[in-house]
Amino acid sequence: MKAWSRIRSVLHNLFFKQQVEKQLDDEVRAYVDLVTDERIAAGMPATEARRTALVESGGVEQVKQAVRDHRAGARLELFWQDVRFALRQLWQNPGFTVSAIAALALGIGANTAIFSVVDTVLLKPLTYPNADRMVDFLAHTSGLANNLHSIPEFHFFQRQSNIFKEVVAYDNAGPGFNLTGGRPEQVHGIHVTGSYFHVYGAPVVLGRTFTPQEDSPHGGKVVVLSYGLWQRRFGGDPSVVGKSISLGNEPYTIVGVIGANFVADPQADLWLPFQFDPASNDGNIFFEATGLLQPGVTVAQANAELLAASPEYHREFPNTDWRPYFTVGPLRDSIIGDARNSLLMMLGAVALVLLISCANVANLLLVRATSRKREFAIRSALGAGRARIVRQLLTESVLLSLAGGILGMALGFVGVRALLAVSPAGLPRIGEDGSAIGLDWRVLGFTLAVSLLTGILFGLFPAFTASHTDLNSTLKESSNRSGTGFREGKARSLLVVSEVSLALVLLICAALLIRTFIALHEVGPGFDSHNILTMEMSLNGQRYQNTAGVAQLLRDGRNRLNALPGVELAAAGFWRPIDVEDGAAFKIIGRPVDKDCCGSQWMSITPGYLSLFRITVLRGRDFTENDTSDAPHVALINEALAREYWPNQDPIGQQIKDGDEGGIESIVGIVADFHDSGLGKPADPMIIVPIPQVIDGYNAAYANIQPLFWLVRTHGDPHRLVPAVTEQLRIASAGFPVGHIRTMDEVMGRSTARQSFNMLLLTIFGAVALLLAAIGIYGLMAYSVAQRTQEMGIRMALGADRDAIRKLVVWHGMRLALVGVVAGIVASFGLTRLLSAFLFGVKPWDPAVFVSAPLILTAIALVAVWLPAARASKVDPMQALRAE
């Protein structure tokens, strides 16, 4: 009843506003008239009666306002009024509005951009049904954790059935597969164990996944297709199950198709069964494993039980104590990996940018509030309460920040796309070139929350300052430009000081990352990466399960490539020199057997590989075409290995034995060190062997877990040779395609992508911060000069020369800047330590950075201060004095 009556009133007040207002006016006036009549009747003179009646009633307008404030829907109405007024105000001051919105859009845009990446990479839950119970396995050796495992380890994990409901294995990258027949194509094929699809909750849209028989040795050649490949290659043919697909010229039967929305990890076009031998004692580690914890089992419990069970495993499989124990960790953490830290750093940096934007806009608002003092005084004289004025100002600032937010969101989305296009930075979970990053309610909510919060944050302070005015003195002031009060002056100085110090922190961080980037690029990789084409070929099929087949392909392929015009040299290897990821244990013949000796990086190459990369053979000789399987077996070592194991001896002529099954090799040369695991890390000790002398088992294992790299050094632009090279390789391999065709320079770029990404972002943030801080100082000084024109005039009239005036203003501004710089340096000393994990070749307290960044900031501040100072010194004393 009452509610209905209220709603009716709200609607009535809203839609018949004019009528309601008119009646209110009539009513209050009638009241005053009635009082006047009474007084006249009591014998008071007419004018006196009216005056006292008005005074006693408290003023017609005030009464009306009091009624309006209590009217149903008054809040709504007030809010609407505030919004309209605010819009009008903002519209009338385009300069102010545009600069405030621009500053906010920059701040909010940067935050939206970074948050959308953080959201996708860190916050979004994995799409798998039991993601919170999924863990991945790690083996620990001397402080290092490795996520690759061997078949016996996998079976050991599976046996721990009281902790793991299921354990599945899958290739971590896979060799790739040559989809032959029709147009050849290299596709991403991933080997998995049978229950992989079940554990990952992959929806089957057609057929089925692998049966236990199919995942056993000799289980037949079967594949499961991804939705993408099914559409692309078979046009979504519903009768594809049971048909055959040709991989590496061998037929495989399609048993099923997985749904479109399955986010495969690792990415795959098709899946094949591992077909592990349950009796295998193969010690090779070549796949990753994921476990599904039993319900109620925690990661800590799982780790404790796994540790307790390890001795049993080592008893069963001797010679496995080089991997003494295993642990599990949440799958999500392992997928996110080290991207977390770098994203959190970005989030911190971008929050600083937003704070600076806020300080800047707060400053602008303070200036405006000061110049609107009279307006507020008049409004309170007309019956506006203090809360009303605060609300009005907050409405304005929130409107500003929302406008900034909308623009910022657009900016953020364009920005993040542009950024990821420039540098995808190897971030996990972002899809192809960041396609998984998109607009969703979380990003929208975040931007909205940030906008509202900033609006209130930067609006509240000026609003309270402005509403706190002495009505009488403000109205009495003859000037329409009241001076800056002490409190506001202090507040504004504080804002500028904090802006400068925050900007300096960002600038120093950016400078440190720039130095890191430069340091990384100054690192000689130890090889020449220019004019080299690299491409991958998957060695599928029986032919490549033994060394002779691989060697035959390599010889034929290299002959064909070397015959091409424009090719300087061709070679091949199972690794590129920047990212060698295989290690092996070896024994030195003639030395006592030591359990802990010896381990090194290991790679197999063809002749020509070293000269192609311009890797110097310091002593001895390079491999030649004569190092065939029949010839005496040979190996090269790098300097690091020579230093470690033959510090005072000549290693050439010494013999080593590779692993347990490998043959005995004589060391025939020493090569210069190169950065085999990224530019940021020193060269590891390394053994290099010619592929034709590698035992069958090793080559087969390589062919099964990763692709072969073909390498071509060209005269001129490597891209021009792509068609000819791929064609020759297709012929040599009887129809295999090559994939991931890149120049070695591109590969190098990718290897430092994360650092480039960090540097690029922080440099942008630093530049934005610098700009905002400069605008802040300029704004403050320009305003204070405008305020003090009269004072300047008087000073000049009293004999101060222009230089003295300029100095006065410059000193005033620079004092603030310098206080900010000192505060910024102090803060940076504390904060850059957090950055140390991202730095290379530069200390967190690098003196060059800590000197140059403050200097740059001070110089910019000086420019920002100089302009208003110059204007102040040009004041014409006569005009300044007359103006008031």
Next chain:
Amino acid sequence: MRSKQTNLLQGTLDLLVLKALGPGELHGLGISRRIEQITKGTFLVKPGSLFPALHRMEEAGWLSSYWGESENNRRAKFYRLTRTGKGRLEEETKQWARVALAMTNALKAT
């Protein structure tokens, strides 16, 4: 401090307005004078608080209004109690009596 006083007055004012309109319809000034009269000059209701209260109560459905002529032929807005308003008056009167009794007893207690 100030807000406390306003709250107290508001509840009282509503009851006084309802009471003033109990016998029949009155315009704004009439209500004000009537309250002055029945409280023997204890409460002087200013238009700044009277009119907001009247409009609020009308919106709540306790009062209805119409435009009429005052005794000296001026156009004025008259208010009268609705059915809800009359019920409200009874209810508020009982409530007030209870509160007043309780307060008096409380203050008498030693």
